[in-house]
Amino acid sequence: MKRKGDGVAAFLFLLPLLFTLTIAFLYAFVRTVYFSFTDYNLFKITEFVGLRNYLSLFKEQFFVLGLIHSLVYAGIVTASQTFLALLLAIVANQKIRGLTFFRAAYYVPSIASSVAITTIFIWLVNRRGTVNWLLELLVQYWPLIVAALGITALAQALQVVWERRHGLPVRALDPVLLGISFLVGSVAAVILGRTGLIQPNSGVEVAIPWLTTRKTFLGIPLPLLSIMMLNIWTTTPTMMILFLAGLQDIPRELYEVADIDGASPWQKLRFVTVPALRPVMFLVITLGLIGTIQMFDQAAITAGIAPLESVITLAYYVYWAVFGAGTLPKVGMASAAALVLAALTLAVVLLQRKLGFSEKGWYS
Amino acid sequence: MSRRPKSPGELSVVYYRGRAYQVDARWLARRRRVRRAVVYLTLTALAVVMIVSLLYAFISSFRNDPLSWPPTLASPKLWPPNWVAAWRLGLQGGGNGWTGGWAPGRRLELSVVFSLPRDAPYPPLPRVQLLAPPYESGAPNPAPDTGVEVVFLAERVNGEAKELAYEIIFTHRGSIRYPLLPLAVIGPRGGRFVRATLAPDTVSTRISGVYLTWKNVVPGVIRYIFDHYVRAWTTYKGQGGRNLFPRWILNSFLVAVLRVVLTVIFTTMAGYALARLRFPGRNLLFFFIIYTMMVPGQVTYISNYLVVRDGVFGLSRLFGLKTFLNTFWALFLPGLVSTTATFMMKQFMESIPREIEEAARIDGANTFQIYTRVILPLSLPAIAAVSILTFQGSWNEFFWPMVVLTEAEKYTLPVGLNFFLHYYTSVTGSVWNVILAGTVMSILPVLIIYILFQRYFVEGFHLSGIKQ
Numbered sequence: 001m002k003r004k005g006d007g008v009a010a011f012l013f014l015l016p017l018l019f020t021l022t023i024a025f026l027y028a029f030v031r032t033v034y035f036s037f038t039d040y041n042l043f044k045i046t047e048f049v050g051l052r053n054y055l056s057l058f059k060e061q062f063f064v065l066g067l068i069h070s071l072v073y074a075g076i077v078t079a080s081q082t083f084l085a086l087l088l089a090i091v092a093n094q095k096i097r098g099l100t101f102f103r104a105a106y107y108v109p110s111i112a113s114s115v116a117i118t119t120i121f122i123w124l125v126n127r128r129g130t131v132n133w134l135l136e137l138l139v140q141y142w143p144l145i146v147a148a149l150g151i152t153a154l155a156q157a158l159q160v161v162w163e164r165r166h167g168l169p170v171r172a173l174d175p176v177l178l179g180i181s182f183l184v185g186s187v188a189a190v191i192l193g194r195t196g197l198i199q200p201n202s203g204v205e206v207a208i209p210w211l212t213t214r215k216t217f218l219g220i221p222l223p224l225l226s227i228m229m230l231n232i233w234t235t236t237p238t239m240m241i242l243f244l245a246g247l248q249d250i251p252r253e254l255y256e257v258a259d260i261d262g263a264s265p266w267q268k269l270r271f272v273t274v275p276a277l278r279p280v281m282f283l284v285i286t287l288g289l290i291g292t293i294q295m296f297d298q299a300a301i302t303a304g305i306a307p308l309e310s311v312i313t314l315a316y317y318v319y320w321a322v323f324g325a326g327t328l329p330k331v332g333m334a335s336a337a338a339l340v341l342a343a344l345t346l347a348v349v350l351l352q353r354k355l356g357f358s359e360k361g362w363y364s
Numbered sequence: 365m366s367r368r369p370k371s372p373g374e375l376s377v378v379y380y381r382g383r384a385y386q387v388d389a390r391w392l393a394r395r396r397r398v399r400r401a402v403v404y405l406t407l408t409a410l411a412v413v414m415i416v417s418l419l420y421a422f423i424s425s426f427r428n429d430p431l432s433w434p435p436t437l438a439s440p441k442l443w444p445p446n447w448v449a450a451w452r453l454g455l456q457g458g459g460n461g462w463t464g465g466w467a468p469g470r471r472l473e474l475s476v477v478f479s480l481p482r483d484a485p486y487p488p489l490p491r492v493q494l495l496a497p498p499y500e501s502g503a504p505n506p507a508p509d510t511g512v513e514v515v516f517l518a519e520r521v522n523g524e525a526k527e528l529a530y531e532i533i534f535t536h537r538g539s540i541r542y543p544l545l546p547l548a549v550i551g552p553r554g555g556r557f558v559r560a561t562l563a564p565d566t567v568s569t570r571i572s573g574v575y576l577t578w579k580n581v582v583p584g585v586i587r588y589i590f591d592h593y594v595r596a597w598t599t600y601k602g603q604g605g606r607n608l609f610p611r612w613i614l615n616s617f618l619v620a621v622l623r624v625v626l627t628v629i630f631t632t633m634a635g636y637a638l639a640r641l642r643f644p645g646r647n648l649l650f651f652f653i654i655y656t657m658m659v660p661g662q663v664t665y666i667s668n669y670l671v672v673r674d675g676v677f678g679l680s681r682l683f684g685l686k687t688f689l690n691t692f693w694a695l696f697l698p699g700l701v702s703t704t705a706t707f708m709m710k711q712f713m714e715s716i717p718r719e720i721e722e723a724a725r726i727d728g729a730n731t732f733q734i735y736t737r738v739i740l741p742l743s744l745p746a747i748a749a750v751s752i753l754t755f756q757g758s759w760n761e762f763f764w765p766m767v768v769l770t771e772a773e774k775y776t777l778p779v780g781l782n783f784f785l786h787y788y789t790s791v792t793g794s795v796w797n798v799i800l801a802g803t804v805m806s807i808l809p810v811l812i813i814y815i816l817f818q819r820y821f822v823e824g825f826h827l828s829g830i831k832q
Contacts, residue, residue, distance in 0.1 A: 006641045006731070007642075007644070009731040010637040010641040010646075011643070013633040014638075016630040016700065017633075017701040017703075020699075021652065021701075023676075024668055024671075024697055024698040024699075024700070025652075025656050028663075028665075028666075028668050028671075031667035031670075088406065088410065091406045101411075102407045102410075103822065104814075105411040108414055108415055108814070109414055111756055111814045111821070112418070112811070113760035113777070113781075113810075114778075115782050116781065116806050116807050119785050123430065123431075123796055123799070123800065128433050129431060129435075133433065168391070169380030175399055175402045176395050176402070179401075179402055237414055240410075300763075300782075305786075315660055315662045318662040318663075323767070331666055338664075341663055342663045345660070346655070
């Protein structure tokens with residue numbers, strides 16, 4: 001219902017918000033568009049250059065690198081964290097006590113500042129850091145790990161055959177039996193290692209310079225790949241909690257019916273779980289894409305340590321072209337790049353709305 | 365053990381791939397238990413990955429070399445017998461067991477034990493070098509005022525080796541009190557270091573002999589355990605020699621508190637209008653808010669930077685400033701009214717039953733009274749959630765402060781920490797223990813708030829979708 005005076009009251013209540021939106025967003029956005037057609041350098045505008053900034057952007061090495069990095073980064077990080085989070089959520093989908101505690105623990109890396117977390121990460125991926133040490137252990141004990149996995153597989157096969165012979169319905173990767181098999185495999189591997197039947201690779205040294213290098217892996221600069229690992233590490237658990245909330249809303253009867261109809265675990269995942277999770281899935285993917293395509297902090301923090309061309313992203317380019325280049329600020333170029341970033345963000349938002357997932361589904 | 369059912373009453377039917385199986389109910393229950401254990405193990409492992417890396421960083425901030433290979437959790441600073449020694453030496457050297465020091469007229473005894481092969485000839489006495497304190501500590505060099513005497517104490521045969529114990533006696537002959545007494549002791553060639561009153565910070569073997577160093581032999585307990593923290597706190601100084609790290613903490617804290625107050629006032633107002641009042645352009649405004657929530661600061665920062673630089677259209681002249689750059693006012697411009705917080709407030713206020721509001725209106729309350737007397741008291745959970753998320757967001761904000769704050773005195777903690785990281789990794793070589801100590805100090809406040817108000821964080825995540 002509509003009352004007289006609502007409009008005036010609303011205007012007064014909204015005044016601070018409107019002030020901010022007008023100055024800091026609308027005016028700022030219009031000016032960014034305007035600057036993108038000029039050669040402004042923070043001090044004076046000499047000429048109106050039309051679309052020249054946009055054209056020269058694509059000839060500028062750092063912009064092209066930044067754009068590619070942002071897209072690759074968004075794609076890989078979103079895909080991996082969505083997949084990992086879904087996997088973990090499916091494993092953890094039980095009526096469990098103490099979920100509050102686990103949730104609290106998983107949010108910890110998200111509440112600390114990106115600078116603090118990135119600093120710790122830079123320390124962990126040092127050439128002589130803990131990540132390399134763990135990798136070195138992995139490489140050294142590789143023969144034993146392979147042996148352990150082999151024996152686990154063997155024990156699992158034996159147990160599954162045994163149970164099925166006794167008319168019990170077990171899957172090939174039955175988690176209960178897998179636990180026992182894994183225990184057997186590990187103990188056997190330890191015995192094999194102790195008796196010297198299988199020797200670890202000694203003398204292998206892992207000293208990967210994760211950040212201070214221009215090397216690439218599968219075409220992706222190693223430093224960028226490290227930042228991807230960092231981001232997957234910090235956001236996967238948050239996404240997992242979202243999936244878990246979604247999973248617990250799926251009626252159990254759906255699974256029981258699927259069992260009666262003879263669905264395999266894969267079919268249950270494909271035809272029951274994933275469709276039921278569609279809204280959550282869109283949320284996770286959208287939030288993931290928006291968060292990653294705008295990655296700035298990690299690039300800015302590692303930029304002094306890793307080579308710029310290995311970590312620059314679109315958002316960082318926008319900053320760097322004005323304040324970081326050590327030449328006259330290229331505001332025109334930066335504005336054009338900022339609009340590319342805004343367009344990418346808008347594309348994600350529109351895509352999400354197009355796919356029928358509105359902001360109404362943002363909260364449970 | 366047979367899994368065949370013992371009596372028909374214990375049978376359960378399980379469907380698997382379209383076939384019904386009759387299985388022992390106890391077998392099924394047992395399987396459920398194991399499956400639950402697997403779940404808990406997975407969740408715990410994940411929690412370990414999330415938390416242990418931070419805990420590991422915390423412990424490593426006490427290590428003398430956080431990059432030592434292979435990595436270890438052992439640190440002399442976390443070994444209680446060393447605390448006792450640090451207390452005693454601090455008391456001897458400076459009359460204070462907590463913070464130590466090297467005071468005029470004091471006498472200090474440090475015993476060191478080396479071992480040599482049993483048949484080796486007796487070596488000359490160990491040499492003692494008084495070192496200069498690290499440059500950035502700004503402490504004076506105590507060497508000129510300190511007398512050193514080395515005495516041979518005792519010999520003990522231990523299997524194939526003999527252990528030689530020495531006492532090093534320091535006397536303060538000057539009149540200045542020094543905060544630190546750093547030194548090196550060079551033991552016998554071909555010997556091995558066994559133990560000392562206080563564990564040395566570094567032990568290395570050189571051509572001249574076993575080389576031991578202490579950053580400070582008169583530390584006191586606090587200075588000993590929290591040495592890296594004290595260094596992070598004090599090493600970087602601004603104009604007039606003021607410590608910058610506490611300054612950054614103070615800046616961050618003031619900004620965050622003011623931020624919370626402004627955000628609560630403005631977003632409850634805007635949220636109320638959006639949730640309850642009808643006005644033209646409401647839906648358009650709402651869509652605009654959603655979009656600005658997603659647009660990164662990099663898109664609008666150039667104009668905002670200019671607005672701040674020119675003093676928000678000359679407004680700064682009211683405060684007697686030509687520009688808002690390098691002032692805390694600058695930090696408030698783009699986020700004066702956070703659209704995310706407005707969105708959360710609107711969502712929450714929509715869930716308040718309209719009937720309460722209607723009743724108040726029938727009783728003669730006007731819109732403003734409804735806002736202050738009805739809506740605000742009912743919105744306390746949302747206000748709590750928004751306050752905490754705002755505090756955390758402000759405490760952690762990095763991009764915008766980096767743009768508008770260029771003087772080290774004005775930095776907030778993340779900008780300062782980033783500066784700190786690059787200072788220590790480029791200028792002085794990586795001093796990771798000090799960097800980690802600074803990092804831990806920057807995380808602690810939000811961590812404590814998080815532990816205390818965890819409930820509201822979760823509420824906030826629910827209201828806003830989630831935070832990236």
